[in-house]
Each structure stands twice: as C-alpha cells, then as structure tokens.
Amino acid sequence: MPVVTIKLDEGERHLPFEPGVSLRELLDTTDIRVRTACRGIGACGLCRVQIEAGDAGEPTPGEYLHLDDAELAKGFRLACQIMPTSDLQVTILARSPTSAWRNLPLANRRFEYLSTFPRRNVTPKMLNPYGVAIDLGTTHISLALHTLIGHQRLAGRYGLNPQIAVGSDVITRLAAASEDAEQARYLRDLVVNGIAEALFDLGLREGLNLEQIIRLTLVGNTAMIALLSGRNYTQLLHPRYWMQAIDCLPEDPQIWIDPWGLHPEAEIVIIPPLAGFVGSDVLAGVLAMNLTDTSEPALLIDFGTNSEMALWDGTTLWVTSAAGGPAFEGSGLRCGMPAEPGAIYRVTLNDGVFDPLVIADTAPRGICGSGLVDLIANLISADLLTSVGRFAPQVPNEGVFIAHGERNIVLTRKDVDLFQRAKAAIGTGCQVLLREAGLSAQDLGRICLGGAFGRFLDVRNAQAIGLLPNINPDRVELYGNTALLGCEDLLRSPVACEHLNDLRTQTTMINLGQCDDFDELFLENLFLQPS
C-alpha cells in the first residue's frame, strides 16, 4: 500500500492509503486537519499543502486559479485536488484548529452501492435541498448530510455525545434526569448543542449552507431519544418497560429548527423506538443491512457498551440487547482507547514479538477493540494465555507488554477479564436468539457486524476466541455505523420508512435476564475458545 508522509512540527506521520481518495479526504480521517471552506471541489483554495517529494500529478484548473506560478513551482498544491497514487511527502501550509467533530470514516462510503431504496420526491423549496441523518448514540453522535436531489452523501461528522460529562452509561444519565428536572434539561441541552456544533462544523468546513437543510431524520436508542425529548425517561429505569413501547417522541421537534440553523420550514423527524431496549437505531441497522429481505437466516450484531443483536429466521426478527461493558470500545481497560488516531487496531505475533499497527501511524497511545481481539487470539495461540483467561507463568504480574509509546502499552489480567465479560454477553445473546429461532450458527447465510469494530476486525481471530460463531468467514460482513446507514435510507426514502414499520410488526424481543439458564450459558461463553 502506498504511503503519504506528512511532515508536522511534532514529527512525521505515515498514512497508508488505497488510491481513489483525495489527500484532503485522507487527512480528514485523522486528527490532522487542513483548513477548508468548501466540500473539496477546489472552490475555496484554503487547503494548501507543499509537495516535498513524490508525484502528485498535474495541477487541476482549480489549482491554477488559486495558486500562482511561483507557488506551483515551489510545489504548492490544494489537498482536495490531489489524488495520490504513489508515495508522497507533504507539508501542510494551512493547518486547521482541532475540532470535537471528525469526518466519518471513509469506510462508510460503502453505503452508496448498498442502499436499495428509491429516493423521496422532493418539492424543491430551493435549487439544492439538503437532508441530514443523525444517529444519536450513547457514546457517539454521527451525522450525514445529503443532497435530496441527487443520490449522494455530501459530508458527515461524528463526535462524542457531550452527555458523557454526566455519565458514560445510559443508566447514570437516566437516574440523574429522574432525580432532578434541572439535570434533565441540562442533558437535553447538551445533546441539542452538540448536534448544533456538529452541523456548524459541517457548514463551515464544507462550505455548505445549513439553511438548505429541509429535512432531518434522527434515530437513536430509546434512552437517548427520551432524554432528547424530555419525555418518560424515568420509565426506562424500570425493567417492566424494557419490553414495552415507550411514549418518548418530542411534542414539537420543530423547536430545534432554530438552534440547528435549518431551513425555517424544515421537517424534523424522530424515528420512534420499538421498546425500552430496542431503539430505532437497531431497526435502522436491520433496514440498512437488508437483513429481512430474503428467507435466508441472517444475524446483525451491533457492538457497543450495550450490544444489540437481531436475528432474522425468514419470518421473525428476534432482537435482544446485552450489557457487556465498554471493553470493545476500549473503555475501562488499562491501555484501552476508541478506534482513533494512536490506537493499535491490529496485532500480529512474529517470533514472540508483537507487531502492532496504529491508526494514522502515530506513536501508539492505546489499544482499541479490534487490536484487543487480535492480541488475545495471538496470546492464546502462543500459549501465553489459557482459554480460562489466565496468563502463563512467564507473563509478568503487570501484564503482557505490547508496545512502547508515551507510556508502555500493556494488557493486564483485569483487561482480559473485562474482555471475557463483554464477549460472553455477545455470545450468550447470539446463542439465545438462535435457540429461540430454532436455528444453529451454521444456518446463517450472513453475519453483519456494526459498531465499535468498524472495518478492522480480524474475523478469524474473532472466531478463534469465540466472539463470533464459527461459520465461513466469507459470510461475515463488516460495517461501521449501521444505524446511521439506515437513518440515511429513512431520510431519503419513504419506501424505507414503510419497510421500517413492517419490521416493527415482525419483531419479537428477548430479555436475556429472564432466561433460566443465563448463568450457565454465560459461563460457557466466558471461555476464550471457538464456540
């Protein structure tokens, strides 16, 4: 894979890439942002870089417009106009301040050929109306902006849900809101402002006029939607409501037109959750994966702190949710971190030495979910870790050393324990769904994975430690945020909306807590071995 080397004050960074994306798009996947004010079409001329070595191709007409001969002679170029094909060495001339909002990973482009739904007819209130799809998650908020005339995602952002300041888990936030109406308002404002900031970042950096947004569609887990609307969130604290529909849609979502800066007549659509523990995010994921389109059994696993699983058996959609803890998202581990620049996302073991790959090739700062799966699978195959989760005697007390970084990156016994619990929650959920549907893992034609792992998960390693059922790895499909993909379908297509309503009637919910043999199944699934 060719590599772009970025020279920065703080040192060099090496970004391997698949040809086909512009230098700006490549930079946008990292924390190095170049200044911009258009959608990468060469219009604003702000994203200046200097080519130090390598072939960046001929300048485009747009570049001739913004750069004079002397500048071009020095190797000055516009990052959005360069489509690298081979190794390049680049200095960034106009660096943008960091933002809490990042571009969506390029992997999410997949959806352009994925979506099968016909688009909505719009009566244009203007020449080029836009729509925005939002996935409101517990940890992250993700947005995608579309043109409603064409068939194209123009830009996207994701960032942390600011409610994390109140509590990283759903229950803490719900409890805070239930105890104090002031807290409930504060939580709602945090999200409303977070979305406003993300939209502002989109508008500013991509040169898009937010007032062209005439439609906004939002999906989310039930708790996040209830906290946003300020309605009936207290019910969610009680298990009696987990399997029931919760009346949690906002009375008047149009009040957010103003803070979000949308077109004055914009329509804001909040997709209702199905029940306390089945949000509209899960349903949207099922929709985007076309999970229920054929009679072939298919399984969707959406990895997160709360992982959701949906199994289609040809006639019924079985859905459950399992609270496995945030290990897959890199939280709670000694050296864990989300899949962001600096995260070890892949690990191989060569002659007893770990060879870690780091996102955006920075000094490693931690390890994310996919790296953790590789690491644990490698430790087992090297007999440094037993399937029970005990390190071999030669492993020092402080844990397994993985890499040097700003601090030493290690994996501790406790990390393994947390990982086992998260893995067992998923394994138990899948097992119970298959049992309810009267299927075995071998019957599955597809397993679609969304959430924390993105595209980085090594399927064979995941199977070796029993995280995924042991079926032909070719049948396992990796996606990023499936809920956002589904929300984009709902934004653009009334057929998708109808389809979603059909899903509601086809769904049967399973509460794992009410399974008599949960403990035994959970215990079996704690073992780090193929299932």
Add this chain to the structure above:
Amino acid sequence: MHNALMQKLVQALIDGDQATAVAQTHQLQAAGLAREAIITDGIEAAMTQLDARCTVEQFNLLEIMLAGRAVMSAMKVLYPGDAAMFPSQGTIILASLEGDVHDLGKNILKMVLTAKGYRVVDCGKDCPVDRLIATARQEAPLAVGISGLITTVIPQVRQVRTKMHALGLTQIKVMAGGAALKQATVQSLQVDFIGETAFDCLHYVETLPGGAL
C-alpha cells in the same frame, strides 16, 4: 492416603474442575471420611486459598464461577437434597432487588457463604423489597445481602434497613455489594456494610454475633 485425596479435591476446586471435584468427593466418602471432615479440610481449605488469591491478584470472573460451580457440586454430593444441611453457622438472605435481573455476583456470594457453612436463603433476582423483608421476618437471618449491578436499585437499597427497623428487625444486618453499590458509602446506602468482593462479605458475616468467629 486421605491426605493425597483431599489435596486433589482442594486443587480441583481451586481449578474449577467440576468433574474431578465431584469424583474426589465421592472417593473421600467411599474412603469413610465424614462430611464434616471433607468440608473442613477440603472445601474450606480451598475457599481459604481462593480468598487469599482473590486479594493478591485480580481474579477473573470465569475462574470464580468455575470454582463456585465445582464447590456447589461437591456440596451436592455431600448433602443431596436441600433438607439435610449440616449444622448451620446461621442464615443469610441474599437478593438482587427489583429492577436488577443480574445475579452473578449474588450467586458467587451464595457459593462462598454456603461453602463456609452458612444457610443461604436466595430470594433470586428482580426481588421486590417487601418480599425480601417478609422473608427476613420469617427466617430470622444474621444478615441480608443485596447485590446490585445497576444504579437504579439504589433507592430500594436505601429502604431495606429502615423498613426492617420499623418492623422491629433491628438485629439483622444489611450488607451490599456489586458494581453499582460498592463505590457507595454505608451512610449513603443506609446499610451496615459494603463489600468489595464476596469474601469481604464473608469476613463481615463472620464478625457478627452468632457468626462463625
């Protein structure tokens, strides 16, 4: 010879090897050892070692569950059927309260207490406070133990001691543990004790009048 057999039982229990633990218990009985001896020299010896390891290094949930399963199976060999339990050190009531359908932690504590000779009355998961208190009234336990994984049960935990005191059940201690409760203080939860691990709760119970020590 008994010693070697006993050692094998202790090792099997620590390793969580259920099949071997059951086989060894049968063998020790066949060799003519009294139940009480098997408990004192086998099961309790294993528990003491597990206890020590629990505090020295991070214990992994699977290891504890496996050990717990092995211990409970060995106990079943010694006392088939619930009725004929050995002379009890006292009764302890355990529950996960209404709203909490997680009870792994409670089950580990149940194992630890059972192995140490306490009679455990298990109110199960998702147990309403009033049912817990009704059970306490009936069983006259040394203590009531509440395991909580989710923070929503905190308001219910706070009711337990007050409600029991109102019924005159002032001698029954209330202890709490589990992910959602162990960071709290005894004052904020209105309980008598908060245990970091199952063994902490055991040690607490042992200090109670009528407890083992």
